Structure formats: structure tokens, C-alpha cells
Amino acid sequence: MTATNPFPPPGSKTELEEGSVLSPRFGADGLVTCITTEAATGEILMVAYMNSEALAKTLETGEAWYWSRSRGELWHKGATSGQVQTVLEIRTDCDQDALLLKVKVAGDGGCCHTGRRSCFYRRVEMSADGPSLVID
Numbered sequence: 001m002t003a004t005n006p007f008p009p010p011g012s013k014t015e016l017e018e019g020s021v022l023s024p025r026f027g028a029d030g031l032v033t034c035i036t037t038e039a040a041t042g043e044i045l046m047v048a049y050m051n052s053e054a055l056a057k058t059l060e061t062g063e064a065w066y067w068s069r070s071r072g073e074l075w076h077k078g079a080t081s082g083q084v085q086t087v088l089e090i091r092t093d094c095d096q097d098a099l100l101l102k103v104k105v106a107g108d109g110g111c112c113h114t115g116r117r118s119c120f121y122r123r124v125e126m127s128a129d130g131p132s133l134v135i136d
Contacts, residue, residue, distance in 0.1 A: 006056050007052060010023045011023065022096070024099070025095060030052070031069070033099070034047070045105070047119070048066040050065070062087055063085060063086055063087060064077040081113075083105055083108070086103060086106065
């Protein structure tokens with residue numbers, strides 16, 4: 001643990017997979033993938049990234065914080081849109097290199113910067129001409 005990363009480094013494979021210590025495996029870029037779902041329905045709302053500061057602030061405040069790769073800054077979801085994500089549960093995968101947030105969204109319940117409920121509003125359809133995107 002350091003001042004910039006309050007989480008302990010991953011231990012052995014057994015400690016990482018079976019232990020009770022949260023020790024996220026941040027990538028070389030200092031980020032871990034975070035999938036965010038609506039707690040009540042399980043709907044996938046978005047995929048974002050967290051650095052150690054974003055995860056620490058999420059744990060401290062009970063609201064979702066992320067690292068914006070495009071802006072290169074910490075991002076409190078909903079600070080400008082009003083769509084604050086209250087975190088009801090956090091899970092990590094078996095090797096602690098991905099997180100899952102189950103949230104309740106304030107405001108109109110949307111999460112996408114396009115104004116849609118979910119960032120996953122398009123599906124891929126195959127045709128003779130190749131794949132195309134269709135908005136649901």
C-alpha cells in the first residue's frame with residue numbers, strides 16, 4: 001500500500017482467488033475495468049475504468065467514481081448530469097482484475113452521455129454486406 005494506492009498488492013494465487021482481502025490488479029496503465037449494472041434489474045449500464053483513487057473514493061462515498069481516459073481525470077458519475085450512481089454492491093472477479101458495480105441511478109435513470117439509459121443501445125446485425133449497427 002502507498003499514498004497513491006491504498007490497496008495491498010496481490011498475494012499468492014490462492015490469496016487472490018480465495019482470500020478476503022481486496023487487492024485489485026490494476027493494469028500497467030494503473031486502471032481496472034469496471035462494469036456497472038442497474039442493481040434492481042441487472043441491466044448493464046456502462047463499462048468504465050477505475051484507478052486506485054476512483055475505487056477508494058467509491059468505497060468512501062458510496063457513489064461511483066471513475067477515471068476518464070479521454071479527459072485524463074477523476075470523474076464523479078452524475079456530478080454534472082444529476083445521474084449519480086449510488087453503489088449498492090461491489091464485486092470483483094476471481095483474479096481481481098475486473099470490478100462489477102451494482103448501482104441505483106438518480107435522476108431519470110440514464111447513464112450514457114448520449115442521454116440513453118444504457119451505453120449499450122446498439123446491437124450488431126450481420127448481413128450479406130457485413131456487420132452493421134442498429135439502434136434499439
